[in-house]
Amino acid sequence: MKKETALIVGAGQGLSASLCRLFVKEGMQVALASRDPSKLDELADQTGAATYGCDATEREDVERLLEAVAQDIGPPNVVVYNPSYRVRGPFVDLDPEGVRKALLITSFGGFLVAQAAARQMLERGSGTMLFTGASASVKGYPQSASFAMGKFALRGMCQSLARELHPKNIHIAHFVIDGGIRPPGQASAGDDAMLSPDAIAETYLFTHRQDRSAWTWEIELRPWVEAF
Amino acid sequence: MKKETALIVGAGQGLSASLCRLFVKEGMQVALASRDPSKLDELADQTGAATYGCDATEREDVERLLEAVAQDIGPPNVVVYNPSYRVRGPFVDLDPEGVRKALLITSFGGFLVAQAAARQMLERGSGTMLFTGASASVKGYPQSASFAMGKFALRGMCQSLARELHPKNIHIAHFVIDGGIRPPGQASAGDDAMLSPDAIAETYLFTHRQDRSAWTWEIELRPWVEAF
Amino acid sequence: MKKETALIVGAGQGLSASLCRLFVKEGMQVALASRDPSKLDELADQTGAATYGCDATEREDVERLLEAVAQDIGPPNVVVYNPSYRVRGPFVDLDPEGVRKALLITSFGGFLVAQAAARQMLERGSGTMLFTGASASVKGYPQSASFAMGKFALRGMCQSLARELHPKNIHIAHFVIDGGIRPPGQASAGDDAMLSPDAIAETYLFTHRQDRSAWTWEIELRPWVEAF
Amino acid sequence: MKKETALIVGAGQGLSASLCRLFVKEGMQVALASRDPSKLDELADQTGAATYGCDATEREDVERLLEAVAQDIGPPNVVVYNPSYRVRGPFVDLDPEGVRKALLITSFGGFLVAQAAARQMLERGSGTMLFTGASASVKGYPQSASFAMGKFALRGMCQSLARELHPKNIHIAHFVIDGGIRPPGQASAGDDAMLSPDAIAETYLFTHRQDRSAWTWEIELRPWVEAF
Numbered sequence: 013m014k015k016e017t018a019l020i021v022g023a024g025q026g027l028s029a030s031l032c033r034l035f036v037k038e039g040m041q042v043a044l045a046s047r048d049p050s051k052l053d054e055l056a057d058q059t060g061a062a063t064y065g066c067d068a069t070e071r072e073d074v075e076r077l078l079e080a081v082a083q084d085i086g087p088p089n090v091v092v093y094n095p096s097y098r099v100r101g102p103f104v105d106l107d108p109e110g111v112r113k114a115l116l117i118t119s120f121g122g123f124l125v126a127q128a129a130a131r132q133m134l135e136r137g138s139g140t141m142l143f144t145g146a147s148a149s150v151k152g153y154p155q156s157a158s159f160a161m162g163k164f165a166l167r168g169m170c171q172s173l174a175r176e177l178h179p180k181n182i183h184i185a186h187f188v189i190d191g192g193i194r195p196p197g198q199a200s201a202g203d204d205a206m207l208s209p210d211a212i213a214e215t216y217l218f219t220h221r222q223d224r225s226a227w228t229w230e231i232e233l234r235p236w237v238e239a240f
Numbered sequence: 241m242k243k244e245t246a247l248i249v250g251a252g253q254g255l256s257a258s259l260c261r262l263f264v265k266e267g268m269q270v271a272l273a274s275r276d277p278s279k280l281d282e283l284a285d286q287t288g289a290a291t292y293g294c295d296a297t298e299r300e301d302v303e304r305l306l307e308a309v310a311q312d313i314g315p316p317n318v319v320v321y322n323p324s325y326r327v328r329g330p331f332v333d334l335d336p337e338g339v340r341k342a343l344l345i346t347s348f349g350g351f352l353v354a355q356a357a358a359r360q361m362l363e364r365g366s367g368t369m370l371f372t373g374a375s376a377s378v379k380g381y382p383q384s385a386s387f388a389m390g391k392f393a394l395r396g397m398c399q400s401l402a403r404e405l406h407p408k409n410i411h412i413a414h415f416v417i418d419g420g421i422r423p424p425g426q427a428s429a430g431d432d433a434m435l436s437p438d439a440i441a442e443t444y445l446f447t448h449r450q451d452r453s454a455w456t457w458e459i460e461l462r463p464w465v466e467a468f
Numbered sequence: 469m470k471k472e473t474a475l476i477v478g479a480g481q482g483l484s485a486s487l488c489r490l491f492v493k494e495g496m497q498v499a500l501a502s503r504d505p506s507k508l509d510e511l512a513d514q515t516g517a518a519t520y521g522c523d524a525t526e527r528e529d530v531e532r533l534l535e536a537v538a539q540d541i542g543p544p545n546v547v548v549y550n551p552s553y554r555v556r557g558p559f560v561d562l563d564p565e566g567v568r569k570a571l572l573i574t575s576f577g578g579f580l581v582a583q584a585a586a587r588q589m590l591e592r593g594s595g596t597m598l599f600t601g602a603s604a605s606v607k608g609y610p611q612s613a614s615f616a617m618g619k620f621a622l623r624g625m626c627q628s629l630a631r632e633l634h635p636k637n638i639h640i641a642h643f644v645i646d647g648g649i650r651p652p653g654q655a656s657a658g659d660d661a662m663l664s665p666d667a668i669a670e671t672y673l674f675t676h677r678q679d680r681s682a683w684t685w686e687i688e689l690r691p692w693v694e695a696f
Numbered sequence: 697m698k699k700e701t702a703l704i705v706g707a708g709q710g711l712s713a714s715l716c717r718l719f720v721k722e723g724m725q726v727a728l729a730s731r732d733p734s735k736l737d738e739l740a741d742q743t744g745a746a747t748y749g750c751d752a753t754e755r756e757d758v759e760r761l762l763e764a765v766a767q768d769i770g771p772p773n774v775v776v777y778n779p780s781y782r783v784r785g786p787f788v789d790l791d792p793e794g795v796r797k798a799l800l801i802t803s804f805g806g807f808l809v810a811q812a813a814a815r816q817m818l819e820r821g822s823g824t825m826l827f828t829g830a831s832a833s834v835k836g837y838p839q840s841a842s843f844a845m846g847k848f849a850l851r852g853m854c855q856s857l858a859r860e861l862h863p864k865n866i867h868i869a870h871f872v873i874d875g876g877i878r879p880p881g882q883a884s885a886g887d888d889a890m891l892s893p894d895a896i897a898e899t900y901l902f903t904h905r906q907d908r909s910a911w912t913w914e915i916e917l918r919p920w921v922e923a924f
Contacts, residue, residue, distance in 0.1 A: 071792050103860055104814050108755050111807055115799050119845055123795055130788050152855030161803055164852030168844030171836030176787055178464045194453075204453040211451035218446050223439035224464040225422075225432040231459060236406045236452040299564045331632055332586050336527050339579055343571050347617055351567055358560050380627030388624030389575055396620030399608030404559055634920045650909075660909040667907035674902050679895035680920040681878075681888040687915060692862045692908040 016040045017085045019078075021068055021125050022094030025196040027144065027189075029055050030209035031092060034217055036060065041085045045077055068095055068121030078128040087132035087139075090220050093122045093166075094144045098159035111158040118162025123169055130173075133182045140183040140220045143170050147190045167230075174229040183227055185219045187212070190234040205237045244268045245313045247306075249296055249353050250322030253424040255372065255417075257283050258437035259320060262445055264288065269313045273305055296323055296349030306356040315360035315367075318448050321350045321394075322372045326387035339386040346390025351397055358401075361410045368411040368448045371398050375418045395458075402457040411455055413447045415440070418462040433465045472496045473541045475534075477524055477581050478550030481652040483600065483645075485511050486665035487548060490673055492516065497541045501533055524551055524577030534584040543588035543595075546676050549578045549622075550600045554615035567614040574618025579625055586629075589638045596639040596676045599626050603646045623686075630685040639683055641675045643668070646690040661693050700724045701769045703762075705752055705809050706778030709880040711828065711873075713739050714893035715776060718901055720744065725769045729761055752779055752805030762812040771816035771823075774904050777806045777850075778828045782843035795842040802846025807853055814857075817866045824867040824904045827854050831874045851914075858913040867911055869903045871896070874918040889921050 018035045020028050023044035032055055035042050042061040044052045045068075052063040062084055066077040081088060097117040099110030126141055133139030147153070149167045152160035167186055174184040192206045200210040212233055219228055234240055246263045248256050251272035260283055263270050270289040272280045273296075280291040290312055294305040309316060325345035327338030354369055361367030375381070377395045380388035395414055402412040420434045428438040440461055447456060462468055474491045476484050479500035488511055491498050498517040500508045501524075508519040518540055522533040537544060553573040555566030582597055589595030603609070605623045608616035623642055630640040648662045656666040668689055675684055690696055702719045704712050707728035716739055719726050726745040728736045729752075736747040746768055750761040765772060781801040783794030810825055817823030831837070833851045836844035851870055858868040876890045884894040896917055903912060918924055 103857060104811055104818065106807075106811065108804075108808060108811070112800075112804055115804060115849065116796075119849065120792075120796055120799060123790075123841065123845065124792060127788055127790065127792070134788065148852070152852045152857070152859065154856060154860035157807065157853045157856040157860075160852030160856045161807065161849040165799065165803065165845040165849035168832070168836045168848030169841045172838060172841040172844045173787060173836070175468065175836065176838035176841075178462075178466075181464060183464070204451075206453065208451055208453040211454035215446075215450065215454065215456070218443075222443065223432075223436055225434065225436040226439035226443065226461040227464055228443070228459055228461055229468075231456055233454040233456055234406075236409060236411070236455050238406075240403060240457075331629060332583055332590065334579075334583065336576075336580060336583070340572075340576055343576060343621065344568075347621065348564075348568055348571060351562075351613065351617065352564060355560055355562065355564070362560065376624070380624045380629070380631065382628060382632035385579065385625045385628040385632075388628045389579065389621040392624030393571060393575065393617040393621035396604070396608045396616030397613045400610060400613040400616045401559060401608070403608065404610035404613075631924065634918075634922075637920060639920070660907075662909065664907055664909040667910035671902075671906065671910065671912070674899075678899065679888075679892055681890065681892040682895035682899065682917040683920050684899070684915055684917055685924075687912055689910040689912055690862075692865060692867070692911055694862075696859065696913075 014086070016089045017043070017087070018090040018092070019043045019045065019081050019088040020092045020094070021045045021066070023052055023055070026193055027209040027212055028094055029196065030199050030213040031216060032059050032061050034210070034213040035090070038217065043081045043085055043088065068125055069116045071124055074124040074128050078132060082132060087136060088129065089138070090140045090142065091125065091129040092142045092144070092216065093125050095121055096146070096162060098156065098162065100156055102155060103157055106158060111161065114158035114162045115165060119165035119169060122166045126169065126173060130177065130182065134180060138181045140185070141173070142216050142219065143186045145186050145188045147188065149186070149188050171229070178227060181224065183220070183222070183224065184229060186230045187216065188230065188232040190232055190240060191238045205235050207233060207235055242314070244317045245271070245315070246318040246320070247271045247273065247309050247316040248320045248322070249273045249294065251280055251283070254421055255437040255440055256322055257424065258427050258441040259444060260287050260289050262438070262441040263318070266445065271309045271313055271316065296353055297344045299352055302352040302356050306360060310360060315364060316357065317366070318368045318370065319353065319357040320370045320372070320444065321353050323349055324374070324390060326384065326390065328384055330383060331385055334386060339389065342386035342390045343393060347393035347397060350394045354397065354401060358405065358410065362408060366409045368413070369401070370444050370447065371414045373414050373416045375416065377414070377416050399457070406455060409452065411448070411450070411452065412457060414458045415444065416458065416460040418460055418468060419466045433463050435461060435463055470542070472545045473499070473543070474546040474548070475499045475501065475537050475544040476548045476550070477501045477522065479508055479511070482649055483665040483668055484550055485652065486655050486669040487672060488515050488517050490666070490669040491546070494673065499537045499541055499544065524581055525572045527580055530580040530584050534588060538588060543592060544585065545594070546596045546598065547581065547585040548598045548600070548672065549581050551577055552602070552618060554612065554618065556612055558611060559613055562614060567617065570614035570618045571621060575621035575625060578622045582625065582629060586633065586638065590636060594637045596641070597629070598672050598675065599642045601642050601644045603644065605642070605644050627685070634683060637680065639676070639678070639680065640685060642686045643672065644686065644688040646688055646696060647694045661691050663689060663691055698770070700773045701727070701771070702774040702776070703727045703729065703765050703772040704776045704778070705729045705750065707736055707739070710877055711893040711896055712778055713880065714883050714897040715900060716743050716745050718894070718897040719774070722901065727765045727769055727772065752809055753800045755808055758808040758812050762816060766816060771820060772813065773822070774824045774826065775809065775813040776826045776828070776900065777809050779805055780830070780846060782840065782846065784840055786839060787841055790842060795845065798842035798846045799849060803849035803853060806850045810853065810857060814861065814866065818864060822865045824869070825857070826900050826903065827870045829870050829872045831872065833870070833872050855913070862911060865908065867904070867906070867908070868913060870914045871900065872914065872916040874916055874924060875922045889919050891917060891919055
């Protein structure tokens with residue numbers, strides 16, 4: 013039986029690394045994409061994952077990425093979108109260019125990746141897309157308008173996409189990560205007032221494997237001690 | 241190592257049976273409670289589960305149940321609350337006694353079970369409670385006020401409970417089952433426009449096992465073809 | 469032209485008094501109902517409102533109330549439901565009878581009043597029902613399960629009712645009062661970190677008068693300085 | 697006493713025209729801004745409103761606009777942001793440039809206007825900003841990802857802004873217009889299965905005038921017969 017394949021966009025040291033290790037452990041072939049793929053070398057060495065350079069806000073970059081991945085390891089069964097960007101501070105002091113960048117990286121990049129992936133998944137008739145949200149996906153905090161804008165927009169896209177693609181056998185899931193993620197090196201053990209990226213990865217994998225008669229489109233994850 | 245124990249309240253042929261079979265398969269000892277325990281005989285025979293009679297809306301019944309379970313198989317690590325009741329029809333025609341009963345069975349019974357279970361779990365310092373909601377937990381449909389009242393109330397209790405007990409290492413989760421559940425006999429295979437109770441049970445189990453650094457308090461489950 | 473009539477259930481010194489005064493000032497005839505109508509005497513003297521005794525959790529009381537009001541001043545154009553009850557404290561210490569009472573007064577009473585009022589409004593072909601919610605209508609706070617249960621249930625009923633009765637020209641609105649209400653004597657002036665009941669009453673009246681092409685079913689009200 | 701002043705951005709024939717007429721009738725001085733101000737001539741003639749050309753997605757345009765309005769009629773007491781843009785169709789067919797434009801016009805333009813207005817309002821110590829949302833602000837519909845992205849993002853910004861600026865005496869309100877708005881010529885009378893823009897305008901004005909002890913940050917408006 014052919015191995016499942018996964019593409020993780022916005023791959024870095026944290027959640028993406030946990031996802032990569034878990035997916036590989038579960039027998040999947042993994043592609044990692046980042047604007048600066050050199051920082052993926054160590055993870056690639058450890059896991060055998062393939063790495064790709066891609067600016068997720070550039071349409072051509074994204075389309076090239078999906079084609080390359082399809083050619084190299086096959087059209088992905090699972091696509092994960094992680095990138096985000098924000099500027100913080102008093103509303104009147106926010107740099108408009110930072111706000112625009114936040115919208116583009118956090119949500120428009122998600123659109124581009126989802127669109128290119130959807131084409132491959134519709135052709136195959138199946139697939140899973142997993143999007144990383146944050147507390148700011150459902151709650152606009154003071155001094156953090158740009159993060160709310162990008163993450164709300166990504167969530168709106170995911171909901172629209174779930175309504176459109178679930179009946180086409182493509183599972184869309186949006187994760188509201190409501191708390192800080194532990195730094196690399198404490199992925200599976202450490203201060204459990206912060207989310208373990210390994211634990212988050214388990215929920216991503218479980219969601220991917222849900223029977224389609226009982227799909228979840230959104231899941232909130234929060235440390236046991238986190239006020240909400 | 242001691243076996244984990246589970247108590248399923250409102251046990252019948254559908255979701256409860258799937259939960260019972262899965263929990264037993266995973267090595268747990270299971271107690272089933274129902275107003276009419278005779279209807280649990282077959283499932284008990286198949287799985288070795290213990291059965292108990294209990295009217296979940298009666299405080300003494302519920303306290304006796306939790307004591308008996310603790311004595312027989314140990315204080316439960318997992319408690320599931322399933323019961324619900326409703327009357328339907330044009331709002332002006334709803335029988336007030338039916339509406340009162342809907343509130344009591346769907347939400348007040350959940351309170352009584354949660355309170356008795358919380359006492360045992362707080363003493364042990366750990367535990368999981370899983371509550372079965374419905375589309376009506378988050379959306380009040382026309383001609384269905386009593387169901388919305390009971391299920392909204394149960395959800396409000398769960399959210400309050402999660403905020404209070406998560407920091408005490410007791411995991412509260414509320415499941416929004418958004419669609420029809422397949423009839424017994426088609427639990428794991430059948431029309432996947434309806435939720436497989438076996439698939440729902442997998443998500444309950446996974447939630448119970450989530451690492452406490454990344455707990456979910458609410459999960460919506462819906463067939464892939466269900467409009468939402 | 470015939471005067472509009474209003475029935476305020478759960479009338480006391482606070483919001484109900486502000487509503488009564490505003491409705492009378494706007495030319496409406498007002499009926500006030502309370503379990504203990506003697507406490508309404510002063511307000512009745514000041515405003516000319518009629519007063520009625522009624523236990524809102526008793527079906528016969530409620531039906532008698534609506535009949536009496538219809539006879540005395542005509543079937544109400546506006547019905548307001550205010551009563552609530554709660555017990556507070558650690559979840560395991562909550563008195564179950566207090567929780568049951570909270571459910572019955574906060575939500576079941578609302579159902580009974582809504583049902584009796586709906587019969588009259590459907591016959592006339594128009595009407596407005598206004599329900600008083602709280603922060604706890606949309607957020608379950610720790611140590612406050614009973615309040616969440618009652619207020620979530622009331623909100624679920626209102627949403628169901630709005631979906632069912634809006635197309636029959638009966639306007640249902642639910643108000644999420646997110647903050648403390650000023651004590652009597654400071655209704656229109658005072659510490660604006662607390663809600664002025666006179667200001668709340670203005671929003672109730674405005675909602676009643678909304679053109680039916682643009683109805684609101686839920687409104688949150690919160691002091692400018694209140695964190696949310 | 698000095699007249700209140702209002703700036704309406706994204707002014708056209710529909711809701712903006714109703715707002716302009718109502719504000720003028722209530723004694724306010726009104727400024728209208730549009731990318732193509734020539735289409736505002738008739739409304740300006742009828743109401744005496746001043747008109748300005750402005751591309752709301754261009755920072756310098758927006759800053760110039762706010763300065764010009766401040767100079768001509770004074771810093772606005774009320775600012776309304778209406779513009780939106782979308783592309784529709786199957787997700788895989790959406791033109792990425794259209795999606796980017798949707799994000800920029802619907803949400804980034806709202807940010808730019810809000811930021812420039814906030815500077816003036818913070819200096820004065822008061823003000824109101826009113827943002828026009830849609831069903832898509834809270835629900836991502838199939839084949840409509842770009843609209844959901846823009847409107848979710850705008851809503852996220854409004855929520856962040858409300859949390860940040862309410863305690864500084866600046867009232868932020870977001871309106872979820874859940875239904876079609878009647879065409880010009882039927883603003884106040886016509887098919888009430890569609891929202892009357894005159895009726896919407898009444899709710900905008902009422903919200904602006906709410907006492908700050910009881911502010912609303914979000915209001916949904918929907919025709920009485922609209923399913924929800």
